[in-house]
Amino acid sequence: MIRKTLAWCVHSYTALGLVAAGGIAVALVEARPESFRWAFVLMLIATVVDATDGTLARAVKVKEVLPRFDGRRLDDLIDFQTYTSLPLLLIWRAGLLEDASPAWLLAPLLASAYGFCQTTAKTDDGYFLGFPSYWNIVAFYVYALQPPAWFTISLMLFFAFMTFVPARYLYPTHRGRLNRWTNWLGAGWAILLVWILVRMPDQRIDGANIDPLTRVLVFISLVFPAYYLAVSWFISVRILQRALHQRRIVRA
Secondary structure, three states: OHHHHHHHHHHHHHHHHHHHHHHHHHHHHHOOHHHHHHHHHHHHHHHHHHHHHHHHHHHHOHHHHOOOOOHHHHHHHHHHHHHHHHHHHHHHHOOOOOOOOHHHHHHHHHHHHHHHHOOOOEOOOOEEEOOOOOHHHHHHHHHHHOOOHHHHHHHHHHHHHHOOOOOEEEOOOOOOHHHHHHHHHHHHHHHHHHHHHHHOOOOOEOOEOOOHHHHHHHHHHOHHHHHHHHHHHHHHHHHHHHHHHHHHHHHO
């Protein structure tokens, strides 16, 4: 009974992401600057829950204790909302596409649906395969920096395309020295994001969503996403090179 109670507590913890998704939806309906800030706060909370619930689930062995309840399905259901559909909705509700058609948002939406449904989305050697639908991060930086609409659309189309490219991306919740190092960097990055969110004003300042100092902090915070992509793509190239080398040896 104690083990079952603990297992249900873990699933309830995972379900907090669904509560956060509901709060994000409410904030996007209101569509005010302070509402968008709270939407990002809730996205960050949902991300923290998603990053930690797996460790708790393995600790109490939820699959053995509650074999009829699939926590991974619950997790995927929540992740598609908090990582994909709601962040894309925020891009539209915040007017970040300017006069461009919101139909452009269908590209990342459908690409993510494909990515979530792939049985090989998580590899046996501990990576994500294809861009792992971090549209919440894309939405945050687009909202904070407000690049031209053509740049935002190009960025979305690029990462939507990368969903279909079988490149490997770091899966920080797995074991390994590199993942531990990434987790430490990610923790510092999350603290910086909290600071940025605290500094975000409740009203736009001279047509901008943030003040000049906060803008500098946003650019500094970009170091971690750049590190994540660079390391992931470097690993993908190395794995491809080894595979090609082995293929040449077999042919020889």
